[in-house]
Structures are given as C-alpha cells and as structure tokens.
Amino acid sequence: MKEPPDVVLACRNIYVTYGEVVALDDVSINFRGGMIHAVVGQNGAGKTTFARTVAGLVRPATGSLEINGRPIPGGNVNDARSAGVELVHQSFALPPSFTVAEAMQFGADGGRLYTRAALERRWQAHLDALDVKVRAGAQIRSLTVEQQQAVEIARALVTDASLLILDEPTAVLSPEGADKLFERIRRLKERGVTIILILHKIREVLAVSDTVSVLRGGQLIDGPLPAADIDAETLASLIIGPSGRAIAEEDRNSLTGATPPTTDGAATTAVTSAPMLSLTNVTTLSDGDGPPLDSVDLTVHAGEIVGVAGVEGNGQRTLVRAISALADVASGTLEIDGHDMADSSLLSRRALGLRVIPFERNVxxxxxTSPLWENWSVGRLLSKPLHAAIRPDGLRRDCRAAFDDWDVRYSNVEQRAGSLSGGNAQKVILSREMDDAARLIVAAQPTRGLDIGATAFVWDALRDARQRGCGVVFVSSDLDEIFDVADRVVVMFAGRVVAEFCAPFDLATVGSAMTGAQA
Amino acid sequence: MSANFSAIIRATVFIVIALVLCGIIFEIAGYPGIQTFDAIIDGAFLRRNALEHALRWALPLFITATGVVISFRAGYFNIGAQGQFYVGAICAAFVAEWLKGYPGAVVVPLCFVAGTAGGALWALWPGLLRLRSGADEVITTLMGNFLAGLLLVYVTAGPLKDPSGSGQQASSRPLEAAYRISTSNGVSPTIIGIAIFVGLAMWFLVNRTAFGVLSGLGGRNPTMVQWQGASVWRIGLASFLISGALAGLAGTIELMGPNGRLAGGFLPAHGFTAVLIALVAGLSITGTAIAAFFFGGLASAALYLPVIAGLPSAAIDIINAAIALFITAKSRFVDRLANIWRRPWTTS
Incomplete structure (x- = not known):
C-alpha cells in the first residue's frame, strides 16, 4: 500500500459560471490524503459543481487543479480519471438492464471479449474484495438502492482511484443504509483512499468525516476544519449564514440536520374532525411508473399534516398519482371529504378542494416555455368549459396579486416560467395550488432542490394551510423535515404502508421501518 | 409585444438567409440571381393587379394555415392539411352535384357545411388514432394525404367525371355559375369575408378562450396540464377537428371560387405551403396573415415567371424549400439574434 501524499487535491482560485450565474467564486482549498473530507452547504451553494469540477466534468473559467502534486487541465474527465479521481453521482448512472459484471466491465475498459462466466468471476472477486454483497450476475434493476450505490462505488474503485468523491450519497438511503455506507467509507479510508463526501446533514458530517468545509453562495466560507473541533451549532451557523429571514430554532435544526430530529410540539390536538382523505385497501395496477400500491390505507383529517416517509421509489409517486387520478385504482376505496372519488377525474376531485404540488416542478x-400567467391560470381555466371566453388582462391582474401575496420575485407575468429560480418557481406553484378553495393539499417533495430560505417558506406555507383547516399529505424522503413538519408519519415500503407513527417520532424506529424491517 | 417582435426578426432572418442561398443556386444554374429576384418581386407584388393575384392564392392558404396553427400549438403535428383540403373539396363537389338545380342560396351554404365537415372528418381518424393508441399523427396524416389524392383521382375519373372532358387530366363537370363564389380570378367579397371571419374567429379562439391558453400550454408541456386535470382527449380532438375543418373550408373555396371544378391532383402543394406559412409565422394568427400574403405573392409569381420573364417556375419551389429548410433547422445564430430582443424578459 502506497503512502498517501500530503496534499491529494489542491484547488486554487477556482471560478465557475453557468451563464450569468456564478456557481463557484474563487474557491481555493487543499485536501490531505488518506482522510474523509466533508463538503457541506445549502442547495445551490455550489457543492455539486465543486465535485463535478474536480472530476473534470465542468471546466472552470479560471483557477487551477492539482492532484497528487500534478497539475490537471480542467474540464476533461479522462485526465481526472487517469489522475485517480472518481465521482459517484447523486443519481446513479448504471444501465438497469445490465448485469453487475457487465456494468463494471463497461466502466473499466470496454472493448475486449469475455465469456459471461469469466466476466462474472473477475468482477465477483472485485466485489468480494470490497465486501459488497452482490452477485456479479444479478441485473442492476433487481438491486436495492443501497446495493446499486455499493456497486457504483465498487465501479468507481475499479481504476485504482486514489480520490473518491461521493455526491450526496445519503440522499437515497435510509438512516440504517447511511450507517452502512459510512462503515464502507471508513474501510476505504483504511485502504488509503481519500474520500470527499458532499453532504448536507450536519449529523452525518460529524459522524463520519475527519474534516469539514463549508460552501455558501459559491464561496468557501471555511475549511477544511477538523471535524473533531467543531460543534453542530457552529457548523449550522456557517451553513445558514446571516439569513435575512428569521428561522425558528426547530426548523434550523431540521434544515441542517444538526441534531437527531425531535417532534414538532405544535398541533397534535386530538383529531376529531371528519377525514378529508381516506384510502382504504387501495391497490393499483403496475403501469411502469414506480411500484404499484398494494392494499394501502391512509387517512388524512382536516387540520393535520401527514408525512409520507420512505426511501425514494417505494410507491410514494404512485400514491400521489392515485390521489390525483393519474393512476387507476384497481380495488379499494378512495374518498375525498366523504365522497367516493375512486373513479372520478382529477377535475372533479379538484372541485372538492384537492390541490397537488407535484414531484417534478419543471415537468x-x-x-x-410558457408565460407565468398562463402557468398560474391553468387551474382556473380548466374549471371552465373549453369554449369559455376569458379576459387575459383580468387573469394577469389576479396573477400579479397572488404573486405579490406569495412573495414571488419576477419581473413580468409574460416572462417564461423557466426563467425563475427554483425557489421562485415553487412559490408560483404554491400560489396556484394553495388558494382559498384548497382543502386537501398533496405536497410531493416540495422542498427538493430549494435553498434554506425557500425550504422554510414552503414549510410555513404547509403549516398555514393546516391552520386554515386543510388536510395535508407531505411526501418527503428527508426524515428531518418530515419530523419537523408532520403531525403523523406513515412509512412506505415496496408500495405498501408498512408503519404509522404518532409524535414523538424516533429516528431509529422510523428509519428501520423504511428498510422494510417491520413489514 | 417584445416576444412577437423577436419572432418577426427570426422569421425575417430565416427568409433572408434562404433567399441568399437561392440566389447562389440560381447563379450556379445559370440564371442571374439578382435579375431572377427582381422578376420574382415584380411578379409577386409590383406588376399590375399583383395584389389581387397574390390575394387569390393568399386567402385559401391563410385559412388552411390558421388550421395548421391550431393543431401545431396544441402539440399535434397535423401535416395532413393537403388531404383534408382535398376531402373538403370532394365533399362540397358531391353536394353541388346532388343538389344540382336547386337555388344557389341553398346549395352554396350546404356545400360549405359539407366541405368543412369533410375536412374535419379527414382529420378525425388520425386524431382518434393518436389519442387512443398513440399512433404518430405525422405518419397517419401524411399517409392520409396520399389516400385523399387517390380518392380525388377516383372521384374525378369516376362518379363526378366530366364526360366531355378531353384533356389529359380527368376532371369533374364545371359547377353551375350560380354556385360559384368568385370568377376564376379567385378574389371576391365572399372569399375575403370568409377569410376575415376565420382570421378573427381563430385569433379569438387562440387568445381569448380557455381552449386557446390550455392548448398552448398542453402543446408545450402535456404532462403539466395533465397534472392539473386537463382532459387530453377533448383538447386534442378539438384541435384536430378545427384544423381539418379549416383545410376543408379552403378546399371548398378553391372548388367554388377560382377552380369551379375538381381536377385530379389540383393544387398539389397547398397543404404543405400552409404548414410552411404556419411555421414562418411562429404559430401566431397575425403572423400567419402576413406570411400567407408573402407566400401568396410567391405562388402568383410562379405562374408569371415562365410567361413574362422566361424563368422556370420551379424557382419558387426552390425558394419555398429553402425557407422550409431554414425554418425547421434550429439555427443557433438566428436564435441568438432573436434573443437580443428577448433578453430583458429573462431575469432570475
């Protein structure tokens, strides 16, 4: 085993822009070899850009990179690879129809011909050496998320990488899975691999890393600091920064994942009101868009927020689609405000007050590519017959008023929706979906990709809706925010609701339900 | 306003680039480029009665092109305007034949109803196939064009054949004079009135109805309107039917106006020119009116060139093809030029 050099990665004055947006602003940092380095920051702080720049996927406008003392020309993956840098992406890039061995071969040198058996033998040995318990002959699509990630890491290590970068590796994992991942990372460190972890939860940073560096607004705020010398509170302030918006202590903790989440003491009043939404024994057919629902029961009362937790891809999407009449209910009943709506259209459900904040904001x-006011008016237009005459001026006026209420930053209602930032775009959706007639709000990953200010804004909006007596279904894969915002939590696993928890929530219990342990 | 302006800049730049390319082709083919353009401009817009001649082609093209705009905006690439145009003309011709002898005040409106319905019918089946089973409407409407062309050949050589016809091309019996809505010069108050009515109605439909805004949104992002509860069926079917009906209406006008009879394979490029007009116009109704006039001028120049200037009328086909090429190819250069006017709108 070779002794890792003092400084494995040296970045000097790295400056990266996307159009007019400055993603990294004069970042200079050195990472020492043989350690686990965490890079933290809010969404949009430049973490992923940093990872991509080091891996050669993004060419910096100015600045230089040195790996193991050798200068690397920026913006070339092959140069970075041959210098020993490997990046494991946030969303995996393994071809689902390949076997593990094929995917790994594909990442190694491609070209040469092998028999299937030779290929699988070769990669099984590699997987075993890394203690990845996966059959080399298994198809990628048959693996769990955790196994896929382990294979990704194993693939990244095929080329004898000396610097491994993992971009938000815990985002797709259950708490238990994250612990296993950290165990794996520590073993890699023992083998002399230097690891950079892009993370956004302080708890995880403090649990696993040797040093921590904080990015905010594209700038390096501090770091690398020895993780042993820093406490959660200080780190949280570094990440959040001097915020213009006062954020409640409780929210502050959940935003940065500083401490294990506790329950929001607020509104756990005894629920006596009639259910706004009630799913009984709902089963859907497989339609190629996530696992189908399997005998799902779910009740949401007026004035409560029900969190739907679970590792992504366990049927949350199908649940939201079933409530929104976009997936057919094969059996079971679905009632909204006491009306049987299992076979009725989304429009008639919307007429009863159902509002949906969908998963994919931009799709x-x-x-x-359409103007803001058209995006905002679509719900109102759909409640009229198609041939109904409309007054665009009136709609534009209402749209401006609603945007002002919701603090949307825009210059003109004629501008394209795509020109807004993520937070503002989400506010446009909130201003459309959380109108006065809303009674049942389904919010699917409403804070994904938003910075801290926008995230807190969305949480407050959901709490306001609860205050007004709406029932809220809050789908998220982030337990911190679920525990903070929700009054009650259900956990989904493989298309089923496997557990239900009332406050106070316990991270370990809910976390183990997410892995199907209680199923 | 600014968005419209940048669309106009864009279309103009495309056309200028296309014309320069055509000039080069003309030079290579041995026709002096400048003189050829001079003759085209003269034939299209400057000579005596040129406006009238341009209108004769522009009015039916405008009506068909507004239909194309309606379906393209909604995200359905109905390129079957040619076939819908033929079927409309055929249906109108049958009604005129069956009701021969009745007064024009009865027959003419019925012909219009039949022609419009025929065009809509020829757009209905590709629409149903698309919405029910996802069959690509580009393929089905394109095939529909050939079917309609063959139907036209059959009709003019069979049921509606003019026995006295001695030409090489079979055609139907001429309409009675009472059923004609214009002389063969093709411009009459009736036709102008219909075109204005269609233009206003479609402008209103696009800009002042729920259908207009929703179909525009759905054309750009069908997923989003579905998540809002829109019925893809109703918007989609309405788009197909309106677009076919307008092409059928244009076919009826050609039959009962300038042509006065059906001929096998008449106006073979009408539907495609209409698609081109809609694209050049950036799918706006006002833009379509301007573009239709421009292409109407070119169409009338095509007849003028060989007779007066001794140039091949194919010159116009080359110009149309070149414009089509540039308007469909995404040009970064032109996009950037057009963006200069759009920039003040994009803030983050």
Whole structure:
C-alpha cells in the first residue's frame, strides 16, 4: 500500500459560471490524503459543481487543479480519471438492464471479449474484495438502492482511484443504509483512499468525516476544519449564514440536520374532525411508473399534516398519482371529504378542494416555455368549459396579486416560467395550488432542490394551510423535515404502508421501518 | 409585444438567409440571381393587379394555415392539411352535384357545411388514432394525404367525371355559375369575408378562450396540464377537428371560387405551403396573415415567371424549400439574434 501524499487535491482560485450565474467564486482549498473530507452547504451553494469540477466534468473559467502534486487541465474527465479521481453521482448512472459484471466491465475498459462466466468471476472477486454483497450476475434493476450505490462505488474503485468523491450519497438511503455506507467509507479510508463526501446533514458530517468545509453562495466560507473541533451549532451557523429571514430554532435544526430530529410540539390536538382523505385497501395496477400500491390505507383529517416517509421509489409517486387520478385504482376505496372519488377525474376531485404540488416542478408543475400567467391560470381555466371566453388582462391582474401575496420575485407575468429560480418557481406553484378553495393539499417533495430560505417558506406555507383547516399529505424522503413538519408519519415500503407513527417520532424506529424491517 | 417582435426578426432572418442561398443556386444554374429576384418581386407584388393575384392564392392558404396553427400549438403535428383540403373539396363537389338545380342560396351554404365537415372528418381518424393508441399523427396524416389524392383521382375519373372532358387530366363537370363564389380570378367579397371571419374567429379562439391558453400550454408541456386535470382527449380532438375543418373550408373555396371544378391532383402543394406559412409565422394568427400574403405573392409569381420573364417556375419551389429548410433547422445564430430582443424578459 502506497503512502498517501500530503496534499491529494489542491484547488486554487477556482471560478465557475453557468451563464450569468456564478456557481463557484474563487474557491481555493487543499485536501490531505488518506482522510474523509466533508463538503457541506445549502442547495445551490455550489457543492455539486465543486465535485463535478474536480472530476473534470465542468471546466472552470479560471483557477487551477492539482492532484497528487500534478497539475490537471480542467474540464476533461479522462485526465481526472487517469489522475485517480472518481465521482459517484447523486443519481446513479448504471444501465438497469445490465448485469453487475457487465456494468463494471463497461466502466473499466470496454472493448475486449469475455465469456459471461469469466466476466462474472473477475468482477465477483472485485466485489468480494470490497465486501459488497452482490452477485456479479444479478441485473442492476433487481438491486436495492443501497446495493446499486455499493456497486457504483465498487465501479468507481475499479481504476485504482486514489480520490473518491461521493455526491450526496445519503440522499437515497435510509438512516440504517447511511450507517452502512459510512462503515464502507471508513474501510476505504483504511485502504488509503481519500474520500470527499458532499453532504448536507450536519449529523452525518460529524459522524463520519475527519474534516469539514463549508460552501455558501459559491464561496468557501471555511475549511477544511477538523471535524473533531467543531460543534453542530457552529457548523449550522456557517451553513445558514446571516439569513435575512428569521428561522425558528426547530426548523434550523431540521434544515441542517444538526441534531437527531425531535417532534414538532405544535398541533397534535386530538383529531376529531371528519377525514378529508381516506384510502382504504387501495391497490393499483403496475403501469411502469414506480411500484404499484398494494392494499394501502391512509387517512388524512382536516387540520393535520401527514408525512409520507420512505426511501425514494417505494410507491410514494404512485400514491400521489392515485390521489390525483393519474393512476387507476384497481380495488379499494378512495374518498375525498366523504365522497367516493375512486373513479372520478382529477377535475372533479379538484372541485372538492384537492390541490397537488407535484414531484417534478419543471415537468409536472410548470410549462417552462410558457408565460407565468398562463402557468398560474391553468387551474382556473380548466374549471371552465373549453369554449369559455376569458379576459387575459383580468387573469394577469389576479396573477400579479397572488404573486405579490406569495412573495414571488419576477419581473413580468409574460416572462417564461423557466426563467425563475427554483425557489421562485415553487412559490408560483404554491400560489396556484394553495388558494382559498384548497382543502386537501398533496405536497410531493416540495422542498427538493430549494435553498434554506425557500425550504422554510414552503414549510410555513404547509403549516398555514393546516391552520386554515386543510388536510395535508407531505411526501418527503428527508426524515428531518418530515419530523419537523408532520403531525403523523406513515412509512412506505415496496408500495405498501408498512408503519404509522404518532409524535414523538424516533429516528431509529422510523428509519428501520423504511428498510422494510417491520413489514 | 417584445416576444412577437423577436419572432418577426427570426422569421425575417430565416427568409433572408434562404433567399441568399437561392440566389447562389440560381447563379450556379445559370440564371442571374439578382435579375431572377427582381422578376420574382415584380411578379409577386409590383406588376399590375399583383395584389389581387397574390390575394387569390393568399386567402385559401391563410385559412388552411390558421388550421395548421391550431393543431401545431396544441402539440399535434397535423401535416395532413393537403388531404383534408382535398376531402373538403370532394365533399362540397358531391353536394353541388346532388343538389344540382336547386337555388344557389341553398346549395352554396350546404356545400360549405359539407366541405368543412369533410375536412374535419379527414382529420378525425388520425386524431382518434393518436389519442387512443398513440399512433404518430405525422405518419397517419401524411399517409392520409396520399389516400385523399387517390380518392380525388377516383372521384374525378369516376362518379363526378366530366364526360366531355378531353384533356389529359380527368376532371369533374364545371359547377353551375350560380354556385360559384368568385370568377376564376379567385378574389371576391365572399372569399375575403370568409377569410376575415376565420382570421378573427381563430385569433379569438387562440387568445381569448380557455381552449386557446390550455392548448398552448398542453402543446408545450402535456404532462403539466395533465397534472392539473386537463382532459387530453377533448383538447386534442378539438384541435384536430378545427384544423381539418379549416383545410376543408379552403378546399371548398378553391372548388367554388377560382377552380369551379375538381381536377385530379389540383393544387398539389397547398397543404404543405400552409404548414410552411404556419411555421414562418411562429404559430401566431397575425403572423400567419402576413406570411400567407408573402407566400401568396410567391405562388402568383410562379405562374408569371415562365410567361413574362422566361424563368422556370420551379424557382419558387426552390425558394419555398429553402425557407422550409431554414425554418425547421434550429439555427443557433438566428436564435441568438432573436434573443437580443428577448433578453430583458429573462431575469432570475
């Protein structure tokens, strides 16, 4: 085993822009070899850009990179690879129809011919050496998320990488899975691999890393600091920064994942009201868009927020689609405000007050190339017959008023929705979906990709809706925010609701339900 | 306003680039480029009665092109305007034949109803196939064009054949004079009135109805309107039917106006020119009116060139093809030029 050099990665004055947006602003940092380095920050702080720049996927406008003392020309993956840098992406890039061995071979040198058996033998040995308990002959699509990630890491290590970068590796994992991942990372460190972890939860940073560096607004705020010398509170302030918006202590903790989440003491009043939404024994057919629902029971009362937790891809999407009449209910009953709506259209459900904040803001939520006012008016227009005459001026006026209420930053309602930032785009959707007639709000990953200010804004909006007596279904894969915002939590696993918890929530119990342990 | 302006800049730049390319082709083919353009401009817009001649082609093209705009905006690439145009003309011709002898005040409106319905019918089946089973409407409407062309050949050589016809091309019996809505010069108050009515109605439909805004949103992002509860069926079917009906209406006008009879394979490029007009116009109704006039001028120049200037009328086909090429190819250069006017709108 070779002794890792003092400084494995040296970045000097790295400056990266996307159009007019400055993603990294004069970042200079050195990472020492043989350690686990965490890079933390809010969404949009430049973490992923940093990882991509080091891996050669993004060419910096100015600045230089040195790996193991050798200068690397920026913006070339092959140069970075041959210098020993490997990046494991946030979303995996393994071809689902390949076997593990094929995917790994594909990442190694491609070209040469092998028999299937030779290929699988070769990679099984590699997987075993890394203690990845996966059959080399298994198809990628048959693996769990955790196994896929382990294979990704194993693949990244095929080329004898000396610097491994993992971009938000815990985002797709259950708490238990994250612990296993950290165990794996520590073993890699023992083998002399230097690891950079892009993270956004302080708890995880403090649990696993040797040093921590904080990015905010593209700038390096501090770091690398020895993780042993820093406490959660200080780190949280570094990440959040001097915020213009007062954020409640409780929210502050959940935003940064500083401490294990506790329950929001607020509104756990005894629920006596009639259910706004009630799913009984709902089963859907497989339609190629996530696992189908399997005998799902779910009740949401007026004035409560029900969190739907679970590792992504366990049927949350199908649940939201079933409530929104976008997936057919094969059996079971679905009632909204006491009306049987299992076979009725989304429009008639919307007439009863159902509002949906969809998963994919830019695809399902907005038409990016259409003007803002059209995006905002679509619900109102759909409640009229198609041939109904409309007054665009009136709609534009109402739209401006609603945007002002919701603090949307825009210059003109004629501008394209795609020109807004993520937080503002989400506010456009909130201003459309959380109108006065809303009674049942389904919010699917409403804070994904938003910075801290926008995230807190969305949480407050959901709490306001609860205050007004709406029932809220809050789908998220982030337990911290679920525990903070929700009054009650259900956990989904493989298309089923496997557990239900009332406050106070316990991270370990809910976390183990997410892995199907209680099923 | 600014968005419209940048669309106009864009279309103009495309056309200028296309014309320069055509000039080069003309030079290579041995026709002096400048003189050829001079003759085209003269034939299209400057000579005596040129406006009238341009209108004769522009009015039916405008009506068909507004239909194309309606379906393209909604995200359905109905390129079957040619076939819908033929079927409309055929249906109108049958009604005129069956009701021969009745007064024009009865027959003419019925012909219009039949022609419009025929065009809509020829757009209905590709629409149903698309919405029910996802069959690509580009393929089905394109095939529909050939079917309609063959139907036209059959009709003019069979049921509606003019026995006295001695030409090489079979055609139907001429309409009675009472059923004609214009002389063969093709411009009459009736036709102008219909075109204005269609233009206003479609402008209103696009800009002042729920259908207009929703179909525009759905054309750009169908997923988003579905998540809002829109019925893809109703918007989609309405788009197909309106677009076919307008092409059928244009076919009826050609039959009962300038042509006065059906001929096998008449106006073979009408539907495609209409698609081109809609694209050049950036799918706006106002833009379509301007573009239709421009292409109407070119169409009338095509007849003028060989007779007066001794140039091949194919010159116009080359110009149309070149414009089509540039308007469909995404040009970064032109996009950037057009963006200069759009920039003040994009803030983050």
């Amino acid at each position: 399902e939520g907005l038409s990016l």
